[in-house]
Amino acid sequence: MRLEILEVQGSKSSCYGHAPSCGDWDYTRSMAIPMERRLLYIPVLHIDTNLINARQKLDTVNQLEKWFADGVILINMSGTAHSEAQAGGNPQRSRKANQQIFTVTPHVHPDEARFKAIEGVLFPDGAKDENQRNDVRIVADAIHYVAILVTQDGGSKSQPGGLLGNRDTLSKRFSIQILTADEAVIFVREEIQERDDFNRRIVHEFGGELPDWTGKD
Numbered sequence: 001m002r003l004e005i006l007e008v009q010g011s012k013s014s015c016y017g018h019a020p021s022c023g024d025w026d027y028t029r030s031m032a033i034p035m036e037r038r039l040l041y042i043p044v045l046h047i048d049t050n051l052i053n054a055r056q057k058l059d060t061v062n063q064l065e066k067w068f069a070d071g072v073i074l075i076n077m078s079g080t081a082h083s084e085a086q087a088g089g090n091p092q093r094s095r096k097a098n099q100q101i102f103t104v105t106p107h108v109h110p111d112e113a114r115f116k117a118i119e120g121v122l123f124p125d126g127a128k129d130e131n132q133r134n135d136v137r138i139v140a141d142a143i144h145y146v147a148i149l150v151t152q153d154g155g156s157k158s159q160p161g162g163l164l165g166n167r168d169t170l171s172k173r174f175s176i177q178i179l180t181a182d183e184a185v186i187f188v189r190e191e192i193q194e195r196d197d198f199n200r201r202i203v204h205e206f207g208g209e210l211p212d213w214t215g216k217d
Helices: 020-024 059-069 079-086 091-097 113-122 130-144 167-174 181-206
Strands: 002-009 027-034 045-047 148-150 177-179
Touching: 045 059, 045 130, 059 181, 079 091, 079 130, 113 130, 113 167, 130 148, 130 167, 148 181, 167 177, 177 181
Parallel strands: 045 148, 148 177
Antiparallel strands: 002 027
8 A cells, every 4th residue: 555645855954065956946746655465574473382372271372373374474394393293193282283385495414514513412422313403493393484483382391491591592503593482472463563553644734535544453
């Protein structure tokens, strides 16, 4: 949505000693001021396996999924997380995983430098099993796509490490953003508020109509 605005510019005070005729310049130009679209200008959210939300009992994940359905945000899964969600033979979990868009990037190999660097942060003594190696791959995939990784892995008294417990170091090393589902909801709400406030300022200053979704997301 764009508003066309006529802007008149040019005066002697704006010439600052340029051409002598500068003070005589009066010109009119059309400037397009775009309102913000509904889809936020934020990275895609990568949902970790532990937030697959097959039974729809996680309120914050339900909210993220609603925003995705409404076209406010983008949600993907890494191919690794998608495969993990399919494992175990749970039909409800598999069905939910199959509703997700997932990446098809080739898995980072344990011998690759990127894998080793992430592994060194998450598991200083080395990844012990496939689950831990998958954690490394999930982080690597989010880094590759410049995505926000949303997880509930780690950062608790029972599991002080994990993805959340090491997210500050991962952020400094690889510029990756890792959030809990609660934090992701807060982040998106702040972005929605900024979007709607911007559009309201445009309408207040220049006229026009707000999109019908304003204030509803």
